[in-house]
Amino acid sequence: MVQSNRPLRVLIASDTYPPDVNGAGYFTYRLAEGLADRGHRVHVVCPSEHGDPHVTVNGKVTEHRLRSAPIPFQPSMRAAVPLGMGGHISRLLWRMDPDVVHAQSHFTLSRSALRRGRAAGIPVVLTNHFMPDNLYAHAHVPRPMQRAAGSLAWRDMVRVAAEADHVTTPTPRAAELLRERGFAREIEAISCGIDLDRFHPRARDRAAARDRFGLPERDTVVFVGRLDEEKRIDDTIRALALTVPERDAQLVLAGTGQCEGELRALAAQLGVADWVYFLGFVPDEELPLVYAAGDVFAIASVAELQSIATLEAMSTGLPVVAADAMALPHLVEEGRNGFLFPPGNHVHLADRLLSVLGSKRRRQEMGRASREIAQEHDHHRSLERFEAVYRGLQGRGLGDPRSERVMVA
Template identity: 30%
Template sequence: MKIAIVISFFPPDRIAGAELGAYFMARELARMGHDVHVIVTRRGGMPLGKERRDGFTIHWLPFIDIPGLRFVGELFFGALAIADIRPDLIHGQCLLPGGFLAALMGLLLRRPSIMYLYGQDVTHVKPHFRVTFGWFAVRYCCHVMAQAKHTCEVAMRTYSGRPIEVFYSGIDLSRFRIPERDYRGELKLPADGVNVLFVGRFLDIKNIDVLLDAVAQVRNDAGDINLLLIGTGDIEAALHAQAVRLGITDIVYFLGTVPNSEIARYFASADIFVLPSRSESFGLVNVEAMAMGLPVISTTVMGIPEVVEDGVNGYLVPPGKVVPLAEKIRALAKDAGLRRRFAKANREKAARYDWCEIVPELERRYRLLAAAGPYASRVTGRTSGVRKII
């Protein structure tokens, strides 16, 4: 089957949940023998043209970086690329422009289409886009999936109850194996004490400032504790200044950007993982930490509670609240037995989120849609057999 996956960004230009998801889908589908084409509408710093990678083809399209023309350009060049490829099925990764292009070109080329919603593409879309392009994408894609129940519920409320399937995203589990040796010395990380780890972009919504405040509160009564921060972003300078102001520069390590191929070693060098975000569609980085056997502390927002169960495999705290976060860090830092219990539960739960197991289920939906015909469900909102197997 010739499959087109349409997305705005793609690794290495951007590495986030939707982008990594598109990569692993493409890789695994190619390994299964499909002719996979990833159409990238915003190539960023990547060279224009085609690239072969891991058995699939990436199409880096022209991008008009002019306000007012960006989205129009994405639709124009994206439509041309899809028409040139003439795939058997079109997969839109995220609502816009991927989902809209999948729906539109599916109609024009008489091909089945599928859209995968990730969360913030639904909750953060501009109102005038939501009621026009977004409405069209949800109504006219043959099948719509969401990577979390929260995203599914929001999308169904927003788009008048159109049936949407919850289809959880995943990780490359083979990259997250607990090593037999300690990497702390090799990575020049603290060898003593409890290492608390954060991994992500340094953005306001990540609430890293709240994490710094919480660590400052517990440093004197939770034993030896260190905070490892992996990432970069707009607020990095402000975070450095905050660490100085709190007097915790001796226990806070700003580690910068770490390649994906190396990140597992840092997980292996930590004892607790914290993701204190106030907005997080699903939080796949929590799953990565779980796969490495780390107890997780995260927040009660959006799709996170679907992965982290409070008191079972980690703790959940209200976003933006320093005291509850400090209390949970303190509790885990002082109780190695509790960390081991959460770690065991996390290793077992993370095994459910392996792309090698998820993509065959995705392919099964592709085949059902292909068999159902190009107009299955577009007007009725039904999914012509796909939901019958779920």
């Protein structure tokens, strides 16, 4: 009989993991680290960051890096090579004997881990971070083909998700989207969570943060994330161009991406190049300082299943101006901690930015409200819920009782 209070053995499978820079990779890393800090034995299987397969112990988490190759059109990311992948995962499952396999997508590596886990009688959880919009630009899918490509991708995702014992998504809106695409079983919304201790109000650090990044003393609009098409940062730059004549404001962009050159050209074309600061890649340990340098967080994206960056900004005490699209409305209470604007409407975005920046008192009140809302997404709550899901699935896997497996550390 399984003891409910013993540490769990968890194998997390992900097709993206740091040093990859994206929300799914960061969530997976924080999930693994958080579970390990709570005393569980956590192994992660993911693509090698440099191509060659290897195993490394990173703190309390053991990483199994599978042979990988560059992803076309995405030089900063790699994908695990399918050849030999299934056998490697099967051997890992046999040696580790996990209580649960937690797949982070329906892509190649995660899919293999899900199916190998099921075949071995191990319960499987799948968390969906997938949005076709996030793939179109990366895969260079022509606009006329995007609807058909998205439909096929969703159909594949739903089919794979149906094989899992338990499916989660970061938000109720993300769960609703999956149902709209034909997934008929139960879906549980579990927030990605935010480290409230790490991302906290830092008014005293503001001057030091701006000095660290070489920023002038101006009203500061911040965005953290990939500079890619679906993030629609061009809308924010256009809004800034309407804001600058009214207030001496600047836009700070922390991240890299395919659209950086186009965004720099747009800022120059609109005459605001000196008011837009491209910080490039900011190491994870310095991210709290980026938010500390800001007065408001702006996000124009239309493809967010939650937005960890928005949660980080809110936890730091920043008001939020966000596109009224996908899951972003779950984080913004209109007039309380910020404002929503119609997607693509940079005029409305500029008006909302001016509303926030125009009154220091109102800005502070909204920042306090952001922090209060962010507290509902405390990552400790998310970790506790995932623990409960894992324990609830123990003994519910198919087939093999695993009684003769060899257990290793």
